[in-house]
Amino acid sequence: MTTNKDLVTSQRLRQRQAKATFFKYFCIAVTGSAVLILGILLYQIISDGYRWVDWQFMTSYPSRFPEKAGILSAFVGTLWLVSLTALLAIPTGVLAAIYLEEYAPKNRWTQLIEVNIANLAGVPSIVFGILGLALFVRFMGLNRSVIAGAMTMSLLILPVIIIAAKEAIRAIPNSLRQAAFALGATRWQVVRAHVLPAALPGILTGIILALSRAIGETAPLIMIGALTYVAFLPESPMDEFTALPIQIFNWTARPQETFHELAAGGIIVLLGVLLLMNALAVYIRYRGSKS
Amino acid sequence: MSDAVPILNALDLSIAYGKDDAVKNVTLPILEKKITAIIGPSGCGKSTFLRSLNRMNDFIDGVSHRGQILYRGSDLYAENVDPVEARLRIGMVFQKANPFPKSIYRNVAWGPGINKLPGDPNERVETALKQAALWDEVSDRLNDSALNLSGGQQQRLCIARALAMEPEIILMDEPCSALDPVSTARIEDLLFELKKKFTIVIVTHNMQQAARVSDYTAFLENGVLIEYGETDQVFTRPKETRTEEYVTGRFG
Ligand SMILES: Nc1ncnc2c1ncn2[C@@H]1O[C@H](COP(=O)(O)OP(=O)(O)OP(=O)(O)O)[C@@H](O)[C@H]1O
Ligand SMILES: [Mg+2]
Numbered sequence: 001m002t003t004n005k006d007l008v009t010s011q012r013l014r015q016r017q018a019k020a021t022f023f024k025y026f027c028i029a030v031t032g033s034a035v036l037i038l039g040i041l042l043y044q045i046i047s048d049g050y051r052w053v054d055w056q057f058m059t060s061y062p063s064r065f066p067e068k069a070g071i072l073s074a075f076v077g078t079l080w081l082v083s084l085t086a087l088l089a090i091p092t093g094v095l096a097a098i099y100l101e102e103y104a105p106k107n108r109w110t111q112l113i114e115v116n117i118a119n120l121a122g123v124p125s126i127v128f129g130i131l132g133l134a135l136f137v138r139f140m141g142l143n144r145s146v147i148a149g150a151m152t153m154s155l156l157i158l159p160v161i162i163i164a165a166k167e168a169i170r171a172i173p174n175s176l177r178q179a180a181f182a183l184g185a186t187r188w189q190v191v192r193a194h195v196l197p198a199a200l201p202g203i204l205t206g207i208i209l210a211l212s213r214a215i216g217e218t219a220p221l222i223m224i225g226a227l228t229y230v231a232f233l234p235e236s237p238m239d240e241f242t243a244l245p246i247q248i249f250n251w252t253a254r255p256q257e258t259f260h261e262l263a264a265g266g267i268i269v270l271l272g273v274l275l276l277m278n279a280l281a282v283y284i285r286y287r288g289s290k291s
Numbered sequence: 292m293s294d295a296v297p298i299l300n301a302l303d304l305s306i307a308y309g310k311d312d313a314v315k316n317v318t319l320p321i322l323e324k325k326i327t328a329i330i331g332p333s334g335c336g337k338s339t340f341l342r343s344l345n346r347m348n349d350f351i352d353g354v355s356h357r358g359q360i361l362y363r364g365s366d367l368y369a370e371n372v373d374p375v376e377a378r379l380r381i382g383m384v385f386q387k388a389n390p391f392p393k394s395i396y397r398n399v400a401w402g403p404g405i406n407k408l409p410g411d412p413n414e415r416v417e418t419a420l421k422q423a424a425l426w427d428e429v430s431d432r433l434n435d436s437a438l439n440l441s442g443g444q445q446q447r448l449c450i451a452r453a454l455a456m457e458p459e460i461i462l463m464d465e466p467c468s469a470l471d472p473v474s475t476a477r478i479e480d481l482l483f484e485l486k487k488k489f490t491i492v493i494v495t496h497n498m499q500q501a502a503r504v505s506d507y508t509a510f511l512e513n514g515v516l517i518e519y520g521e522t523d524q525v526f527t528r529p530k531e532t533r534t535e536e537y538v539t540g541r542f543g
Contacts, residue, residue, distance in 0.1 A: 106352060175389040178347060179449070183402030183456055184379035193401065194391060 045271075049264025057265055061231040062247065066258040071266050073230040074247035077146070078215060078273075080234050081243050084150030085157065085214050090207055092154070093161030097203075100162070101169040102191050114166075121159035128156040129223025137224050144225045147237035152220050157210040164206020168199040201288020208281040212274050218245035244270045297361075298323040298460060298490050299344055299381075304358035306339050306348065313339045315514040316358070321460070326482060326491045328505035328522065330498070330537070336514040337494045338386060341462050344492065345381035346374040379406060382458035384466045386494075388445035390437035390452075395420075395429050398437045398448055399455045406456070415455055422484070423451035424477035443470045450478070460490040467500065479504050498538055502526045510534045 009017070060070025104110045132152030142148035172195050180190040196203075221243055228250040230242040244266060251263035297320035306314040314336040321327050321344070329337045339348070346367065348354045360367040367377060391398050399416045408415070416433070420426040425447040429440070437448055446469050453461055467475045482491060482504045495501050501508055501522065508525040510518045510533075518525060518534040529535040 173389075174350075175385065175387060176391065178350065178385065179389040179391065179452075180401075181350065182345065182347060182378055182383040182385070183452065184375055184406050185402070186375055189405050193405070198392060 042271075045264045045267050048261050049266075049268050052262055052265035053268050058269075062229055062250075066256070066262055069259075069262055071244065071247055071269060073233060074242050074244045074266070075269065076233045077226075077230065077241040078243045080146045080237075080241060081149050081153060082211055082215055084146060084237060085153040086207075086211055088150060089154040089158050089161055089210070093158050093207075093210075094165050094203060096158075097162050097165030097169060098191060098196075101166050102187065102195065117159045117162050121163055124219075125156055125217050126219040126223060128152055129220030131155065132220060132224045142238070144227065144240050145238045146234050146241045148224055149221060149226060149241065149243070150237070152224055153214040153217065156217065156220060157214050160210040160213065161207055164210065165199070165203045168202025168206065169195060171202065172198045201284050204284045205281045205288075208277050208284070212277045215273060215277075216245060216270065218249055221246055222249070244273075296323055297321055298363060299367075299492075300359075300361040300364075301340075301344075302359040302361065304340075304343070304356065304360060306336070306343055307355050307357075308339075308351070309353045313514050314343070314511075317511070317514075317516045319509050319516055319519055321490060321492055322507065323490050324486060324488075325506040326486055326493060326504055327507045327509065328501040329492065329494045329509050329511060330496070330501050331511035331517075332537070333496075335511045337511055338464050339514075340511070341383075341464055341492060341494055344460075344462055345378050345383055347378075347383060349374055379456065380458055381460045381462065382453040382456050384446075384450050384453050384461065384463045386464040386468070388442060388449050388469060390440070390445050390448050392436065392438055394434045395437050395440070395448060396433040399452050402452060402456045408456070416451075419451040419455035420448075422454050422481060423447045424474065424481060425451055443474050446470060447474065447478070450481075454485070458489065460492065461485070463491065463493040465494050465496060467495070467497065475500070498526075498540070502538075510537060512537070 057070045058075065059072050060068060061073050062071075063069040100110065100114060129152060132148060132155065136142045136148040136151045137144065140148075142151075176194055176198065177190050180194050185193070226246050227240050227242045228246055230240065232239075234241045248263045248266040248270065251259045251266065254260075299321035301317050301319045301321075304314060304317045304319075305312050317340065319340075329340065331337055342348045342351075343356060343360060344367075348356070356368060362377070362381075366372070391401065393401070396416055399419050400412050403412060403415055417426065417430075420429065425444060428444060429435075429448075437445065440448060446466060450463075450466060467478055470478065479500065482493070485491060486506075493501075493505065505522045507520065508518075508522045509516060510525065510531075512533060518529060518531045520530075525534060526538050529538065
């Protein structure tokens with residue numbers, strides 16, 4: 001059988017297809033170079049630091065002697081910081097999002113608030129550090145405590161959580177709310193039984209990504225004066241502390257080469273934690289899209 | 292139509308989205324334990340009118356009402372009326388099936404549960420599903436997700452969900468538009484059954500259906516009530532030529 005010649009690729013179509021092919025390879029090239037750069041970076045860090053990451057590294061305090069130095073106080077400090085931040089920022093952020101999406105009247109006032117929240121998400125983190133220093137450390141007299149750090153971090157990630165939660169809530173179709181209202185449900189019953197469960201995967205993903213940002217942030221912690229050399233573990237929110245990024249920053253600032261390798265080791269641990277959290281976010285998203 | 296009392300009564304009711312009236316000066320009684328059909332071309336304000344009867348328009352931004360709706364003689368939109376209480380008495384089935392993304396059982400049991408209706412919840416679910424002609428198809432998989440049901444089954448589930456609340460009035464917005472003739476016939480049988488206990492307002496595009504099931508028919512066009520009367524009269528001896536053209540399909 002012969003092909004109908006109307007169905008063979010025409011000149012005009014061929015041009016469009018050529019454009020499409022070019023664009024495809026262009027995208028692959030751009031993505032590829034980004035991945036390549038990332039790969040080189042990762043390779044350097046891992047080859048520098050992998051020898052140092054062991055049990056002794058995880059369970060030792062920092063030290064002047066590289067072989068004895070570890071990240072115990074920084075790691076535990078980060079755990080304290082993230083837990084307190086989560087405790088402060090998650091309820092506040094999620095409740096704010098629920099209020100803005102489900103309860104607040106849509107008027108100019110709430111619009112102003114929403115625009116401001118979006119802007120806050122773009123404010124450089126050092127500015128939050130300055131605010132934390134003035135408000136929490138000095139004015140409220142919390143000094144360089146974990147709680148001062150956590151409050152600063154909460155301010156930093158609050159806009160991110162609110163925006164993510166708002167988007168997840170907004171994605172729930174109105175027909176679902178109406179179905180519930182038509183059964184004589186109150187607004188809270190509708191939110192509690194239908195909107196929140198349906199929005200939960202999206203909200204959780206946003207929370208995890210926001211918290212992983214809090215783990216990696218350095219500037220605000222330096223600003224509020226987190227310590228760089230800590231040979232004890234915080235026992236209460238009022239205790240002084242250090243955190244992983246601070247410890248890494250401190251080691252990279254030293255002249256000796258060995259400390260740079262220690263810093264790479266710290267980065268590996270930090271990256272590991274971040275990777276785990278992101279994997280969790282992906283998993284939750286995947287589970288949410290299935291059900 | 293003289294001896295029956297209106298359980299709902301729209302008096303000179305206008306409903307506007309922003310500035311544009313979608314329903315204009317409609318005066319229409321809904322008689323107790325009767326089926327009232329609302330017919331009219333697409334976009335004439337049937338859904339808008341229906342939603343105003345159980346205050347579902349409250350959720351749409353920019354909707355305003357003029358005129359009155361009386362529920363058993365008192366203003367449904369009065370200050371001290373709790374819309375939640377009103378919706379308990381006046382249930383609704385929507386134009387598009389909107390089951391909760393939960394199990395079949397939970398879909399039906401949720402409303403009675405949060406409102407603490409008396410009696411055995413399992414029995415209530417079973418009764419409602421049987422009334423909606425869905426029980427035989429789902430009785431062995433009540434814990435499956437409602438989203439796995441076919442479109443028609445989902446719509447019957449939504450009907451069962453409304454019935455489980457045992458409201459006084461059920462508002463149905465084209466409940467059969469997604470159903471096959473067999474399910475439609477079953478829903479129509481159900482309507483005859485329900486009429487003994489409930490008052491029903493049904494929006495439909497299906498003239499035969501309106502003629503078959505309803506006691507009274509209202510014909511809306513561009514938000515204006517053109518004609519209202521006993522179904523028999525509206526379909527066989529319409530007073531208005533517009534009505535005649537519409538019900539006989541010579542409409543345009
Ligand atoms: N949420 C809304 N916002 C603004 N205008 C609306 C809204 N809903 C409906 N309208 C308008 O009101 C008018 C009546 O709409 P309605 O949905 O009540 O019609 P309908 O008779 O139910 O039509 P159909 O038979 O297609 O369902 C239409 O002109 C529509 O565009
Ligand atoms: Mg409609």
